[in-house]
Amino acid sequence: MIKVKPEFAEMPELVTVVDGKRVGLNKSFTATVPETGNKPKHTVEIVQATQAQLLQLFKEGSPILEEVVSDAKAEAKAEIHPLNK
Secondary structure, eight states: OEEEOGGGTTOTTOEEEETTEEEESSOOEEEEEOOOSSSOOEEEEEEEOOHHHHHHHHHTTOTTEEEOOOHHHHHHHHSOOGGGO
């Protein structure tokens, strides 16, 4: 499983772009975009990133994501194979 590192987990509006779509790394939310010279004030729905999107970002080297190994996988890696003793 891929997740946001703890030092970034408290940022509610942490956003990036995956495959041309804005996604929230910590949660889904609605953002209000202020008026500019070309566009009026409007809102944008940001959906939470899926595990597939997080994995893609992780493989691309995102410094704010980490892989979390489940307890069963960690125990299997920690065990020493009998032939290696």
